[in-house]
Amino acid sequence: MSPSATKISPSLPVAIGELDIYLFGQGKHWDLYRVLGAHPHDGPEGPGYRFAVWAPNARAVSVVGDFNGWDADACPLFPVAASGVWAGYLPGFAKGELYKFAVTRKDGHTVLKTDPFALFAEMRPGVASRSWTLDDYAWNDAAWMDTRREKGLPLDDAISIYEVHPGSWRWKTKDYGSFYSYRDLAETLVPYVRDLGFTHIEFMPLAEHPLDESWGYQTGHYFAPTSRFGTPEDLRHLVDVCHQNGLGVILDWVPGHFPKDDWCLGRFDGTGLYEHEDPRQGEHPDWGTYIFNFGRHEVRNFLFANALYWLKEFHIDGLRIDAVASMLYLDYSREEGEWIPNKYGGKENIDAIEFLRDLNVVVHEHFPGAAMIAEESTSWAGVSRPVYTGGLGFTFKWNMGWMNDTLDYFAKNPVHRSYHQNQLTFSMLYAFHENFILPLSHDEVTHGKGSLIGKMPGDQWQQMANLRLFLSYMWAHPGKKLLFMGCEFGQWKEWNAREELDWVLTEFPSHQGAMELVRALNALHKSFPAMHASDNEWTGFEWVDLSDYASSVITFLRKAPDGSQILWNFNFTPIVREDYAVGCRVPGYWREIYNSDSELFGGTNTGNGGGVMAKPTTFGGWPYYLPLTLPPLAAVAFTPE
Missing domain, CATH: 3.20.20.80 (Glycosidases)
Structure with a gap:
């Protein structure tokens, strides 16, 4: 028994307001956790804890713990009107004590139950509730909370x-x-x-x-x-x-x-x-x-x-x-x-x-x-x-459909991808039916599914390039992004909850390059409104070319309400495409703002020398075109200056 056992007497009735009972019965008591459960209470016999639990079909309910030797008869609770709630007060009961409810069923059998509204519990394998308090923390995030409330839903945020x-x-x-x-x-x-x-x-x-x-x-x-x-x-x-x-x-x-x-x-x-x-x-x-x-x-x-x-x-x-x-x-x-x-x-x-x-x-x-x-x-x-x-x-x-189709596509050898390009383009048929998050979650890298990089075909260099290409495609595609831990540096083994991540990999250049790529993608995502401001509507996206199945290349525009745009180009094969013509509407110089094949990310540094000039043409109905070099297994992005 705990040291406090000698000062705890049987529980006394504690009044619960009629309004509390009414709102609970209506299912509309938003602060119910401050009424039911265990809470500090200063009663007629001094400070302690009050207890309340909903158990309408029980014959009896009591509080048990070390403090009373887990004796179901020692500290009974009392029914509150016809509410189904049992309540009581234990003077001398202190913060941090373990407790359960002894619930006697109609058949006379008593079982020990944890408090459904417990604010804290003991460490596994124990399951007892632990008495605690709600208001012992002083927050320092008022600026964040005020801004969140004033902005409202983050539908257009990066x-x-x-x-x-x-x-x-x-x-x-x-x-x-x-x-x-x-x-x-x-x-x-x-x-x-x-x-x-x-x-x-x-x-x-x-x-x-x-x-x-x-x-x-x-x-x-x-x-x-x-x-x-x-x-x-x-x-x-x-x-x-x-x-x-x-x-x-x-x-x-x-x-x-x-x-x-x-x-x-x-x-x-x-x-x-x-x-x-x-x-x-x-x-x-x-x-x-x-x-x-x-x-x-x-x-x-x-x-x-x-x-x-x-x-x-x-x-x-x-x-x-x-x-x-x-x-x-x-x-x-x-x-x-x-x-x-x-x-x-x-x-x-x-x-x-x-x-x-x-x-x-x-x-x-x-x-x-x-x-x-x-x-x-x-x-x-x-x-x-x-x-x-x-x-x-x-x-x-x-967006589970996007996740399944994209992972299935990337798992294919590049020589076969030309036959499956619809797995990439199909998502745009429904991309704006919902406000989507593109998830690459824990479920995709555990239970025999292998790691994200482990799904990629080819030798080790191609696997890393495919990982960089996958992440680039994910960030460029409309929708918010979710990435599970370890995927950002290309963990080779699948996730196991009983092992920590393979942090030693972050000491190797190729894995450091993957992390640097994620940094660059997140910076690009935030910096350019075209990448997020119209995530949930067609005005933020336009196909440039989705028909080049033979080359396994797709190109599209991401667009912002202010008229700015980013041209994304994806080469899903290890073949360098030189002088590849991509249509555009804006004349002048297009600056290369992103290249997943950069040596900074572990790539070959094949690219476009910082940018290209648009040339006049009637190519594909576009007034101009860009003669691009598309690196192997890579994504490149441009914006007009």
């Missing part, structure tokens, strides 16, 4: 995202588990990402999870930042430092499903409380998890409050919603007879659709400028279109 799994980015020693803390990451990750020129860091899920191998996608504590890397205040410090260095922070969030472990949300009071009772609606067959009951007000409120919690209490700039497709379809990954049609006989999950729409409306109302990002892999229409037009209301959608 956004390039560095995706990070903090448990394997870098270690203190070579031993697994010697993770960098949140504060270590503030000192190392932030300057690294800023130096490369990225605008945002996206963290894979940081909510507490007991299994490292789940990467955070099987969340155990939705309101508790994982203790692997420090305290909640340490995470706030990391976000604060990001903002002070001009970096936004995006957090992966998992509202679609949760693990079945008997200590967390599943069958919380002996019934399907947070999930559907019927496994055809309440269980995910692929992941062995429960699915939230999106039609229940209290469950919707739990998720609404959780999303707002990360945005409000941790100043997160955006949430990337995992596995949206699994939420939208009742028959997702199910055979006939394994799912229940909706009330109209269809396969659309109406409750989940309404939840996502309402979620996006609530977030955008409360936090103008915060981005909601959907990882949605189907052709569902209007994912990133406003709710009032019939869309789901997300800010951005991951």
Whole structure:
């Protein structure tokens, strides 16, 4: 028992306001995490903690921990009216103590459950909640937050995202588990990402999870930042430092499903409380998890409050919603007879659709400028279109089609690419149907898929050239950018969450060249409005030539509202193309502003001597043309002066 055990008496009733109960019942209590859970409380017997938990079908609920020998009879909670909430107050209970709820079901069986609203938890393999506080951090990012709020949604911004799994980015020693803390990451990750020129860091899920191998996608504590890397205040410090260095922070969030472990949300009071009772609606067959009951007000409120919690209490700039497709379809990954049609006989999950729409409306109302990002892999229409037009209301959608087609194309030997050029050009048929992010995420470089550079054909030089060409094409293509850690320097082995990145590679010139290329691409992306200002509309893009299949060459323009433009040329073969004619409208000198074959990046330095003069012609209906030298397996970009 803890030293405080002698001063803690059985819990006393704590009043919860009628308005709190009403809003919770309506599913609209945005600060629910300040009512339910464990919070400091100065009661009639002195300071302690008040507890409140929703368990409407329980026979009894109590607080247990080291402080009372885990005795389920020692510190009972009391029902609050007919709300389904149990509450109480423990004088003498201190910050940092471990606790759980002992929930007695109707059958008389008592199980120990973690607090769904716990603000902190013990380090794995333990799963107990840890009493904590919300307001012990002084922020220093007011300028960033004010600017974000005033600007609104970043649809026309130059956004390039560095995706990070903090448990394997870098270690203190070579031993697994010697993770960098949140504060270590503030000192190392932030300057690294800023130096490369990225605008945002996206963290894979940081909510507490007991299994490292789940990467955070099987969340155990939705309101508790994982203790692997420090305290909640340490995470706030990391976000604060990001903002002070001009970096936004995006957090992966998992509202679609949760693990079945008997200590967390599943069958919380002996019934399907947070999930559907019927496994055809309440269980995910692929992941062995429960699915939230999106039609229940209290469950919707739990998720609404959780999303707002990360945005409000941790100043997160955006949430990337995992596995949206699994939420939208009742028959997702199910055979006939394994799912229940909706009330109209269809396969659309109406409750989940309404939840996502309402979620996006609530977030955008409360936090103008915060981005909601959907990882949605189907052709569902209007994912990133406003709710009032019939869309789901997300800010951005991951372009999974672009990712799959482009990776498949680059994996082909250049001699065969001429037969598959449509894999590159097809994406432009739908490029502006949504507000897209082009993702090269962790999912593409793990579980037997190999590393990004490992997908490239040819000898080592050609593989590095193909990597530089792939990244160039990605940055030139309309859409925001997302790159997983390690891809920026061409890590050879596929990502393993139990190994740190191969940082030794960054000592070699070819890998340093890949990093220098990423710096150049990010600088170009920010500096030229043509690269981002009209990312989501046809006015920002124009094909120059997509028909030269035989040479595996494509050319297009990126254009800005002010009339400025950048001409991009891609040679997807190792053959140097000399005096290659490319049409243009603007006479005069076109300056070469980018060449992925530069020796600075590890290339052969084949190029155009800094630029070329446009020549008059009727070539292809263009009034002028540029006689270009196209380097091997390379991209070159020009702008008129």
